[in-house]
Amino acid sequence: MHKQNMILRHKLFDRICHWFIVAVGLVTFLTGFAFFFPSFQWLGAIAGTPQMARFVHPIAGLMMCLPLMLMLVRYYHHNKWEKNDLTWMLAIKDVMLENEDKIPAIGHYNPGQKVLFRTFVVTSIVLTVTGFMMWQPYFAHYFASTAIEWAILLHAICAVIMLIFVIVHFWMATWVEGSVAGMLYGAVSRAWCKKHHPNMLKDPELKTIKREKH
Amino acid sequence: MSAQDIILSSGTSTLAPAAQVRKKLSKIAKLFDATKCNGCKGCQVACSEWNDLRAPIGEFTGSYQNPADLSSECWTLMKFNEVTDENDKLRWQFTHSGCMHCDDPACLTACSTKDAIVQHANGIVNIDSDKCIGCGYCVTACPFDVPKLDEIDQKAYKCTMCSDRLQVGQEPSCVKSCTTGALKFGTREDMLFIADLRIKQLHEKGFTKAGLYNPQGVGGTGMMMILHDISQPESYGLPADPKTSLPIKLWQDVVKPLGAAGIIATVAVACLHRITVGRNVVDESDNDDDSEAIDHTHPTQSDKE
Ligand code: SF4
Ligand code: SF4
Numbered sequence: 208m209h210k211q212n213m214i215l216r217h218k219l220f221d222r223i224c225h226w227f228i229v230a231v232g233l234v235t236f237l238t239g240f241a242f243f244f245p246s247f248q249w250l251g252a253i254a255g256t257p258q259m260a261r262f263v264h265p266i267a268g269l270m271m272c273l274p275l276m277l278m279l280v281r282y283y284h285h286n287k288w289e290k291n292d293l294t295w296m297l298a299i300k301d302v303m304l305e306n307e308d309k310i311p312a313i314g315h316y317n318p319g320q321k322v323l324f325r326t327f328v329v330t331s332i333v334l335t336v337t338g339f340m341m342w343q344p345y346f347a348h349y350f351a352s353t354a355i356e357w358a359i360l361l362h363a364i365c366a367v368i369m370l371i372f373v374i375v376h377f378w379m380a381t382w383v384e385g386s387v388a389g390m391l392y393g394a395v396s397r398a399w400c401k402k403h404h405p406n407m408l409k410d411p412e413l414k415t416i417k418r419e420k421h
Numbered sequence: 422m423s424a425q426d427i428i429l430s431s432g433t434s435t436l437a438p439a440a441q442v443r444k445k446l447s448k449i450a451k452l453f454d455a456t457k458c459n460g461c462k463g464c465q466v467a468c469s470e471w472n473d474l475r476a477p478i479g480e481f482t483g484s485y486q487n488p489a490d491l492s493s494e495c496w497t498l499m500k501f502n503e504v505t506d507e508n509d510k511l512r513w514q515f516t517h518s519g520c521m522h523c524d525d526p527a528c529l530t531a532c533s534t535k536d537a538i539v540q541h542a543n544g545i546v547n548i549d550s551d552k553c554i555g556c557g558y559c560v561t562a563c564p565f566d567v568p569k570l571d572e573i574d575q576k577a578y579k580c581t582m583c584s585d586r587l588q589v590g591q592e593p594s595c596v597k598s599c600t601t602g603a604l605k606f607g608t609r610e611d612m613l614f615i616a617d618l619r620i621k622q623l624h625e626k627g628f629t630k631a632g633l634y635n636p637q638g639v640g641g642t643g644m645m646m647i648l649h650d651i652s653q654p655e656s657y658g659l660p661a662d663p664k665t666s667l668p669i670k671l672w673q674d675v676v677k678p679l680g681a682a683g684i685i686a687t688v689a690v691a692c693l694h695r696i697t698v699g700r701n702v703v704d705e706s707d708n709d710d711d712s713e714a715i716d717h718t719h720p721t722q723s724d725k726e
Contacts, residue, residue: 242533242534242554242556243533243677243680244677244681245431245432245433245533245534245535246432246433246434246535248432248534248535257534257552257554258554258555258575260554261554261555261556303694303698304698305698305701341556341557341561343555343556343557343560343570343575344555344557344570344572344575347557347560347561352560352561352562352566353666355561356561356562356666356668356669357668359531359558359561359668359669359672360668360669360671360672360676363672363676363677363680364676364680367676367679367680367683367684370684371683371684371687374684374687374688374691375687375691378691378694378695382694382695382698382700382701383700383701384700384701384702384703385703396703396705398703398704398705398706399703402703402704403701403703
């Protein structure tokens with residue numbers, strides 16, 4: 208196979224940001240899972256003890272949610288709704304079954320990824336706000352019990368939604384060969400772009416990474 | 422009180438119950454008679470003595486009640502509720518506040534930690550500080566605002582009904598110390614019987630509103646109170662209709678099972694998709710694009726592009 212010119216899909220800063228979120232997100236989710244499903248309390252052991260998990264969870268949670276806001280700023284322009292997006296959404300069955308001739312061309316992100324991204328942003332905001340409200344012993348005492356009870360409920364709902372979308376994100380990323388490598392090293396091939404994000408090639412800001420051929 | 426005495430345990434599933442009590446024990450209760458209490462605080466002091474609790478000395482804020490609230494170092498507090506009657510006369514209504522040992526305890530329902538809160542066969546609800554992680558869910562959930570987190574070890578504490586004394590056949594220390602006979606202890610059945618007699622007596626004496634506070638919203642309590650005026654529990658600092666709140670119930674009974682189902686379903690669909698559709702592989706030789714064609718024919722030029 209020829210080595211060919213690769214296209215820069217994710218800048219270094221964004222990649223670091225992404226993998227940082229993955230790392231602290233893992234800690235947040237495993238410790239959170241330990242409180243949400245007490246039968247899985249042993250998952251909290253990744254933090255040492257259950258008490259430690261309780262202490263670490265909100266801090267890891269903040270370290271997960273705040274960089275996501277940074278990604279929101281940096282990826283905002285890629286995530287606007289475009290004209291083919293609705294037809295793409297309606298063709299979701301063909302997308303899943305890889306009937307690629309029936310899928311409308313889309314740009315840097317497909318609408319599925321846009322929905323994912325928006326969900327991450329919204330749940331992050333809710334999780335951060337409600338998380339502060341229930342954060343013992345630092346912030347919870349500023350709030351009334353009833354408010355905290357609703358915060359706990361909302362926090363749980365958003366965590367479940369986020370987790371389900373994380374699973375979807377992980378599954379899609381590993382389904383489409385090349386996307387994990389793209390997020391790791393930043394580069395994807397021209398053929399990859401043509402197959403998955405054809406309109407991306409029309410982007411005037413498209414950067415090519417030049418490679419020596421052997 | 423052995424592990425076999427536990428009938429409810431936080432953070433466990435009824436599908437796989439822990440050791441369950443096999444012998445029926447009668448539920449026990451404390452009965453506080455607000456119509457007899459003179460606010461001497463004997464019970465409060467006895468509690469702090471027996472349990473070796475030393476709440477910091479507070480400040481005088483215009484009330485005889487001290488400390489201001491229950492805390493991890495104060496499990497029994499005499500509340501001095503000031504009420505004015507029809508003739509504008511000021512009166513104290515005393516409440517022997519502490520854990521109510523609910524039959525359906527909201528604290529236990531809300532607790533995120535396996536076995537951190539347990540209910541014994543005799544009805545006593547206890548927190549195992551060794552297992553408690555300090556999340557404060559119980560603090561939030563308790564309709565009586567009883568459990569409190571400790572500032573030093575960040576664990577929740579509350580009245581244990583002197584479980585250690587009961588174990589050796591003694592009554593709770595507050596009951597033992599009560600100077601007026603306002604506190605009694607025994608089986609819930611007996612306490613209900615005594616309360617009934619006393620309330621009848623009060624009615625005869627003209628206190629027609631007197632009644633027993635044993636709220637059914639929490640399934641009844643192991644700490645019952647005879648009040649002068651049962652129609653206004655709020656004037657004693659007690660909630661009129663305590664129960665496990667809606668968000669706590671939705672969270673435990675709806676969001677958890679639905680969440681589990683959603684997570685499992687998503688993973689299942691993902692696995693099925695992977696098995697049926699397989700990986701989405703890019704054919705790297707598919708380069709009918711102009712630029713790629715150039716790339717192919719002049720591979721060494723790619724750097725100059
Ligand atoms: S009064 Fe509060 S702490 Fe005591 S058993 Fe009831 S809910 Fe739990
Ligand atoms: S603070 Fe302790 S006892 Fe209270 S809910 Fe959390 S783990 Fe359970």
